[in-house]
Amino acid sequence: MGSHKHLHGKDSYNIKIHETTKSTIMNEILLKIKQFSSKAFSKFLDIVELVGNKLPHPATLFFLLAVLVMVMSAIAYFLGVQANHPVDGSLITVRNLISADGFRWIYTNILNNFLQFPPLGFVLVVMIGIGVAEGSGLITVLIRALVLNSPPRLVTTAVLTAGIVSTLAIEAGYVVLIPLSAMIFHALGRHPMAGLAAAFCGVSGGFSATFFISSTDTILSGISQSAAQMLIPGMLISPAVNFYFMFISSFVVIAVGVWVTEKIVEPRLGKYTGNAERLPIEQLTPIEKKGLRWAGYGLLVTIALLALTIVPEWGIFRNPETGDVLQSPFFGGIIIGILLMFFVPGLLYGAIVGTIKNDKQLIKHMTQTMAGMAGYIVLVFFAAQFVYFFNYSNLGIIFAIKGAYGLQTIGFTGLGLIVAFVLLSGFTNLFMGSASAKWAIMAPVFIPMFMLIDPAYHPALTQAAFRVGDSVTNLITPMMSYFALIVTFAQRYDEKYGIGTIISTMIPYSIMLLIFWTLLLIVWIWLGIPLGPGGPIFMQ
Numbered sequence: 001m002g003s004h005k006h007l008h009g010k011d012s013y014n015i016k017i018h019e020t021t022k023s024t025i026m027n028e029i030l031l032k033i034k035q036f037s038s039k040a041f042s043k044f045l046d047i048v049e050l051v052g053n054k055l056p057h058p059a060t061l062f063f064l065l066a067v068l069v070m071v072m073s074a075i076a077y078f079l080g081v082q083a084n085h086p087v088d089g090s091l092i093t094v095r096n097l098i099s100a101d102g103f104r105w106i107y108t109n110i111l112n113n114f115l116q117f118p119p120l121g122f123v124l125v126v127m128i129g130i131g132v133a134e135g136s137g138l139i140t141v142l143i144r145a146l147v148l149n150s151p152p153r154l155v156t157t158a159v160l161t162a163g164i165v166s167t168l169a170i171e172a173g174y175v176v177l178i179p180l181s182a183m184i185f186h187a188l189g190r191h192p193m194a195g196l197a198a199a200f201c202g203v204s205g206g207f208s209a210t211f212f213i214s215s216t217d218t219i220l221s222g223i224s225q226s227a228a229q230m231l232i233p234g235m236l237i238s239p240a241v242n243f244y245f246m247f248i249s250s251f252v253v254i255a256v257g258v259w260v261t262e263k264i265v266e267p268r269l270g271k272y273t274g275n276a277e278r279l280p281i282e283q284l285t286p287i288e289k290k291g292l293r294w295a296g297y298g299l300l301v302t303i304a305l306l307a308l309t310i311v312p313e314w315g316i317f318r319n320p321e322t323g324d325v326l327q328s329p330f331f332g333g334i335i336i337g338i339l340l341m342f343f344v345p346g347l348l349y350g351a352i353v354g355t356i357k358n359d360k361q362l363i364k365h366m367t368q369t370m371a372g373m374a375g376y377i378v379l380v381f382f383a384a385q386f387v388y389f390f391n392y393s394n395l396g397i398i399f400a401i402k403g404a405y406g407l408q409t410i411g412f413t414g415l416g417l418i419v420a421f422v423l424l425s426g427f428t429n430l431f432m433g434s435a436s437a438k439w440a441i442m443a444p445v446f447i448p449m450f451m452l453i454d455p456a457y458h459p460a461l462t463q464a465a466f467r468v469g470d471s472v473t474n475l476i477t478p479m480m481s482y483f484a485l486i487v488t489f490a491q492r493y494d495e496k497y498g499i500g501t502i503i504s505t506m507i508p509y510s511i512m513l514l515i516f517w518t519l520l521l522i523v524w525i526w527l528g529i530p531l532g533p534g535g536p537i538f539m540q
């Protein structure tokens with residue numbers, strides 16, 4: 001009996017040794033997996049950075065793409081590539097750009113291509129209003145007010161909300177909000193990197209989410225319109241075409257951002273042990289508060305006057321023949337409405353605080369904003385040539401018809417296709433930072449293609465799916481133009497912080513935004529809710 005007890009105790013001891021050894025082995029395996037994953041991811045980021053740095057300037061890229069279209073048009077012409085138009089059944093053949101007719105068309109249309117490219121006029125007009133709002137100081141003080149006047153428990157929410165608002169004037173978000181948020185978190189005894197990460201999530205991860213129609217909407221819708229007109233000439237895509245979806249997306253970005261900041265990022269960062277000084281945060285002055293109030297009054301009056309032109313049946317900006325709202329002068333010229341909603345509040349704020357004392361200062365703010373658009377104007381010149389070369393050659397519509405047929409044949413349509421397109425957009429964004437540049441390349445192919453499959457998707461949905469994918473990976477790509485600036489801000493609190501620190505901190509945001517924003521898009525499609533005015537899910 002004693003022997004039995006002895007053996008039993010020995011067996012128990014051996015089991016414990018075995019379990020301890022097993023636990024040690026498992027920990028070692030997990031550690032090896034973690035180290036391998038870290039090295040693999042680091043290698044992947046090195047490749048992303050290498051490939052991205054090898055890419056030419058976007059303007060050069062569009063020039064090369066335009067030349068490529070010319071070469072492809074010649075090859076396709078001699079190969080006899082053609083397709084039948086899905087609407088009227090007419091035969092579509094390739095136009096050879098490397099021919100006498102092609103060269104004549106290029107020579108006589110380069111100027112028209114540039115001047116008629118929708119994003120050019122849309123953005124320059126809107127930037128007049130944004131220039132007044134930004135130059136007067138309204139946007140910057142609005143961000144400060146939103147963050148500084150929030151209760152401590154709602155600071156994270158306020159930072160993310162301010163980040164989304166700041167996309168109206170991108171530089172204000174990166175240059176003002178991100179360092180300000182780090183300062184506020186530090187002043188509250190929280191880790192400054194958590195404040196930086198939350199602001200970065202709102203400004204960059206929520207790049208397409210919006211409470212107001214912005215210049216981003218005008219740029220993307222203009223490109224979408226050009227792409228849609230390859231299939232349906234005269235089709236109009238309003239800058240408001242994604243507004244409903246992007247408005248609700250703002251709340252999703254805020255909710256996800258708050259949860260990731262407070263449940264994942266901040267606990268991982270722990271307590272800040274650096275020696276960075278807690279800098280005083282400037283509160284709003286009485287004159288700034290007065291300016292904000294008058295800016296608010298100006299915005300309300302502007303919205304009310306615009307509403308009177310479209311809401312009543314006698315509204316002068318309704319369609320004069322049908323009384324329709326969507327297909328009306330109001331939405332046809334909505335760019336002017338957007339301009340006024342920035343211009344009037346910005347003018348009133350500047351007049352109150354003294355940043356706009358006369359017409360010369362007013363024009364100066366507009367001019368400074370336009371001066372900053374020089375690079376964009378050059379980019380648009382070459383982007384317009386690529387888009388219109390592609391349209392004229394008929395390569396775009398033929399590729400779209402054949403691509404749609406191929407998707408239909410393999411049965412890859414529906415929600416799976418939309419999710420795949422979101423992922424493709426996000427992956428492409430890792431290598432090419434400019435949203436407008438990417439969309440100018442992708443829209444002429446994917447918009448007509450998705451218009452031709454069954455079910456046929458409206459350009460508004462294709463554009464919305466692109467915007468989701470394009471936004472969520474902004475946080476983890478070194479190709480994002482402000483990424484180096486973010487690293488600089490982080491190094492104020494610890495000189496050891498680098499690109500790896502920022503990317504590892506932002507990955508949880510990127511993953512969660514991808515999951516929940518894509519889920520929102522899926523639910524939206526399933527419910528069949530319009531994405532915005534004139535933006536149904538399916539083609540009618």
